[in-house]
Amino acid sequence: MRKSLFALCIVLLPVTGLAASGGGADLRDMTPDLHDKASLQNGMKLFVNYCMGCHSLKHQRFSRAAEDLEIPREPVEDNLIFADAHAFNDQMSNAMEGEQGEAWFGAAPPDLTLVTRLRGVDWVYSYLLGFYRDPERPTGVNNTVFPLVAMPNVLEPLQGVQQQVCGDEQESGHEGDGSACHLELVREGSMSPDEFERAMFDLTNFLAYASEPSRLKAEALAPKVLIFLFVFAVVAYLLKREYWRDVH
Ligand code: HEC
Numbered sequence: 001m002r003k004s005l006f007a008l009c010i011v012l013l014p015v016t017g018l019a020a021s022g023g024g025a026d027l028r029d030m031t032p033d034l035h036d037k038a039s040l041q042n043g044m045k046l047f048v049n050y051c052m053g054c055h056s057l058k059h060q061r062f063s064r065a066a067e068d069l070e071i072p073r074e075p076v077e078d079n080l081i082f083a084d085a086h087a088f089n090d091q092m093s094n095a096m097e098g099e100q101g102e103a104w105f106g107a108a109p110p111d112l113t114l115v116t117r118l119r120g121v122d123w124v125y126s127y128l129l130g131f132y133r134d135p136e137r138p139t140g141v142n143n144t145v146f147p148l149v150a151m152p153n154v155l156e157p158l159q160g161v162q163q164q165v166c167g168d169e170q171e172s173g174h175e176g177d178g179s180a181c182h183l184e185l186v187r188e189g190s191m192s193p194d195e196f197e198r199a200m201f202d203l204t205n206f207l208a209y210a211s212e213p214s215r216l217k218a219e220a221l222a223p224k225v226l227i228f229l230f231v232f233a234v235v236a237y238l239l240k241r242e243y244w245r246d247v248h
Pocket of ligand 1: 047050051053055105107108109110119124128148152155
């Protein structure tokens with residue numbers, strides 16, 4: 001029995017490995033840090049400036065994000081809420097309708113509230129770093145973890161232009177798998193590669209927060225709940241002793 005279980009694990013290992021690798025391309029590791037408020041604030045700024053034209057965060061309100069990320073109301077209203085489209089308590093939705101997006105890009109930009117949970121943070125981080133020049137695509141770019149993606153590389157001014165360079169080993173891999181290829185910067189953007197990676201960390205971090213906004217509060221509450229339970233247990237025990245003293 002134990003042997004067959006072991007055999008099953010061996011058989012399933014490559015399967016789980018494949019599922020986690022996002023269809024062949026190597027994913028970059030990313031571990032969110034929800035306590036890094038500066039990172040989350042920067043992520044929110046990037047999201048509002050570069051992503052919200054197409055994507056929404058329907059289940060997130062500006063006010064809630066501002067409170068959780070400790071951004072005072074004024075800078076949010078002055079810098080992050082544009083024109084009259086939104087008020088402080090509004091959801092972070094956008095004006096683009098699904099069909100419009102489809103007509104313009106060939107695919108509707110999905111709501112990103114749960115994207116880090118659906119795809120995983122590693123995938124989202126790798127996706128944001130994975131755009132490269134591909135003249136055959138209508139947008140002029142392709143993506144290492146999302147082949148034939150319909151999204152243009154909106155961060156090109158920051159990142160610059162990357163090109164995919166493939167080595168000889170490519171023949172041994174699956175076609176289009178990209179695992180033997182790497183990306184090289186052929187035109188610089190306004191950020192250095194390190195700065196850009198840091199910015200994409202912040203953006204992914206913010207999306208991880210947005211997928212589970214209560215987590216920050218829950219984590220802050222947890223020690224208090226445990227202390228309460230402990231104190232209550234002691235009180236309950238003393239009470240029990242008091243009540244049962246005469247019974248025995
Ligand atoms: C010009 C419009 C536009 C902008 C701006 C834009 N996107 Fe997109 N995005 C799209 C479209 C269209 C898709 C759907 C791609 C497809 O299905 O081929 C997409 C897909 C995605 C996906 C994959 C979702 C999934 O699970 O399939 C992620 C993640 C994403 N975008 C993140 C971002 C982030 C982060 C930004 C800001 C830096 C951003 N996008 C800015 C148009 C846009």
